Amino acid sequence: MDSRKRLSRRLMRTRLALLSVVAVAIGLGLLVLAQIPAVAGFRYLPVEDIGSSLFEIGLVTLALQWFFTEDMLLQIRSAVADGFAFDPEDLHRVASDEVMDRNAENTLGKRLGDVELAREAYQDLLAQTAHASELRYDTRVSITLTPWEGGPATGAGSMFVAGIRWEYTVRKPRTGLARFACVRDAGAFRSALGDPTYTDVWMINTDTGLDARDQAVFSLEDYSVNGQRMPIKRSVESFGQVFTVDASTTGTGTGRSDGEPTRIAYTYRTLVPQHSHILFLNARTPTRGLRMQVSHHRAGIATAAIVDFLATANHPLIYYSPATLPTQTATLDFDKWVWPKAGLALVWTLDREYTTPNPTR
Secondary structure (H helix, E strand, C coil): CCHHHHHHHHHHHHHHHHHHHHHHHHHHHHHHHHHHHHCCCCCCCCHHHHHHHHHHHHHHHHHHHHHHCCHHHHHHHHHHHHHHHCCHHHHHHEEEEHHHHHHHHHHHHHHCHHHHHHHHHHHHHHHHHCCCCCEEEEEEEEEEEECCCCCCCCCCEEEEEEEEEEEECCCCCCCCEEEEEEEHHHHHHHHCCCCCCEEEEEECCCCCCCCCCCCCCEEEEEECCCCECCCEEEEEEECEEEEEECCCCEEEECCCCCCCEEEEEEEEEEEHHHHHHHEECCCCCCCEEEEEEEEECCCCCCEEEEEEEECCCHHHEEECCCCCCCCCEEEEEEEEEECCCCCCEEEEEHHHCCCCCCCCC
């Protein structure tokens, strides 16, 4: 393919050189012809001007072709491309968003060897990042599982109380409004996921026998901005319940637009059926750096493991505490980007599911 392009460029340069020689010859001939008195006196056809223009155009074109060789043109083009790659702001000043998108797709297509793959991958990445409500950094998630005392200890209706705390930093928050929803059907869940004002959405299946509108089932316990606790409002809707926090009126709230880092932290509590054997957390927005720690003590859990659903070439670090410790912990560390719709799952088995108690991992 490259040899065909080089051959095509050489043919174009040859044609241009030939046309330049023809232009010089015709121009020179017209200049000589203009010296004949009969022709020079013909006012309606400026033979001398036409000849001079053709001669100059042909001569300049030949000079440029001689000076700017093919290798030199490639070097100039490469230098311009390297300059834009070194300073993206220069490219942004001279190119529109559409041109930059096209350049990115073409460059990625050339690098991957598949234009369609590059186009779809780039468009998908752009959709997940350019329209994200915020970008999160240095995210910390801690989960604590304890037995629920409001129901049976075993069998149907036995629950874990999951205390989940999120902490992360945002640099350019887009809204000062944070909402948390607990819904009871898939339709309301998908609708809330598409609303950027929702920070987190939780769904309680109706087959668990729990009511998503019950505060004992789900509750936002606290919300803070840079260490300052914010008031929380709760409302009950037909689809579930919604907790709302408005931090835009505070000097350190998420509504600030000065670009300074803002540390957000919140804790919510929810019930998780013991027999489900899984607790899933998903990423709502792009996140750079993630640490998740799970702990349980006297919860009747024999083994617990973290399973990652991260679409990345990099592998997170996952490690577990020794089985001899009274409080068991599982920790995941990942220092790269986590994209929306990726997630982490905690899976477990129960002591009572084994004929011998407390098997080792």
